[in-house]
Structures are given as C-alpha cells and as structure tokens.
Amino acid sequence: MINNYSEYINSYLSQKGLENRPCPGEHHFVCAYLVPRLFEINQKIPDYINPDGTKKVIGDVVYYQENEHQLGIEVKLGTIRLTKGEFNKWIVNTNKSRWPQTFVAIGTNGIILCSWSQFRNSYISAVKSQKKDPRWVPLEITEGYGPQKSVNELLTFLPTANCHLKGVTEVEAIQLEKQFMLALTEEIDFHK
Numbered sequence: 191m192i193n194n195y196s197e198y199i200n201s202y203l204s205q206k207g208l209e210n211r212p213c214p215g216e217h218h219f220v221c222a223y224l225v226p227r228l229f230e231i232n233q234k235i236p237d238y239i240n241p242d243g244t245k246k247v248i249g250d251v252v253y254y255q256e257n258e259h260q261l262g263i264e265v266k267l268g269t270i271r272l273t274k275g276e277f278n279k280w281i282v283n284t285n286k287s288r289w290p291q292t293f294v295a296i297g298t299n300g301i302i303l304c305s306w307s308q309f310r311n312s313y314i315s316a317v318k319s320q321k322k323d324p325r326w327v328p329l330e331i332t333e334g335y336g337p338q339k340s341v342n343e344l345l346t347f348l349p350t351a352n353c354h355l356k357g358v359t360e361v362e363a364i365q366l367e368k369q370f371m372l373a374l375t376e377e378i379d380f381h382k
Contacts, residue, residue: 297341
C-alpha cells in the first residue's frame with residue numbers, strides 16, 4: 191500500500207535508478223494511489239477508470255449517478271499531453287458541460303488538484319509564456335497533441351492552494367497527505 195503521494199513520487203517518479211526503466215504511466219497512478227483515496231472518501235467504485243477511447247466518457251476516473259455523468263476527473267502524470275480530442279474538446283471548446291470537472295496531476299515536485307476550469311486557465315497561461323506570445327489562443331488541431339507542459343512547470347502557474355508539494359521528511363509527507371486528502375474530499379463533495 192502506498193501511504194502518501196510523496197511516497198508515490200519517490201518510489202515511481204524520482205527514485206535513483208528509474209532512468210533505466212519507463213515511467214509507469216497515469217493508469218498506474220490512478221489504480222495504485224488515486225482510486226483507493228477516492229474510495230476512502232466516498233465509498234464508491236468509479237464507473238470508469240481510464241476510459242481511453244471511450245469518447246462519451248468525460249475523464250479518466252468517472253462516476254455516474256442514476257445513469258448520468260456526475261463527476262469526471264482527468265489525470266496526468268509527469269507531462270501534460272492532451273490528445274487532439276482532449277485539446278479540441280476541453281481547451282479550445284468553451285462549453286463547460288463537456289469538460290471534466292476535476293484535474294489531478296503528479297510530477298516529481300508534487301501533486302496538483304484543481305477544477306478543470308482552473309487547470310485550463312493555467313495551461314493556457316503556461317503555453318502563452320512558453321511561446322512568449324500573450325495573444326496566443328488555443329485553436330483546433332487536426333492531429334497529434336496540444337502543446338505539452340510538464341506537471342512541475344504547471345505548479346508555478348496555479349494558486350498555491352491547488353499545489354501540494356512533495357514532503358521531504360516522512361513526518362512532512364504524512365502532514366501534506368492529510369492536507370491533500372482534505373482538499374480532495376472538498377473537491378469530491380462539491381460534485382455530489
């Protein structure tokens with residue numbers, strides 16, 4: 191059992207020797223870390239977990255209530271790579287009813303938890319900064335991915351309340367995990 195997100199980062203993202211093997215990917219993070227915490231909060235098993243290619247399902251971890259979409263959580267690990275469909279539907283398109291509600295991302299420096307709207311605004315700001323063009327606006331793409339950003343870089347474009355840095359000591363990691371769990375509980379309760 192993984193005790194906290196700092197332990198996940200140390201074990202799977204930044205441990206010495208990991209450069210010789212591939213990163214486990216967001217599916218691993220969702221199953222090994224996120225879903226157990228969500229279950230602890232709401233005692234519900236998600237209706238979908240990482241439904242890649244299931245175009246009508248909005249998010250990686252999705253809950254339905256009475257056969258209707260209730261909550262979609264989009265998850266990224268290390269790098270934010272938005273597919274053509276994700277970028278066009280969730281960044282270019284401004285129809286919030288087709289967006290996931292929540293964004294969770296983990297990098298070597300910490301974990302992000304925010305609304306999709308907050309993520310979208312921060313992502314656009316980060317891309318504008320990268321392109322050094324304050325007039326840049328997201329336009330539909332026909333192939334590939336939208337502009338890629340590291341999770342660590344995005345941490346600097348979000349309010350500190352949405353960024354939970356990695357704990358350095360075990361005591362600090364446990365305290366930061368408690369703070370993250372409170373924030374996650376508030377985020378999930380918001381969508382009941």
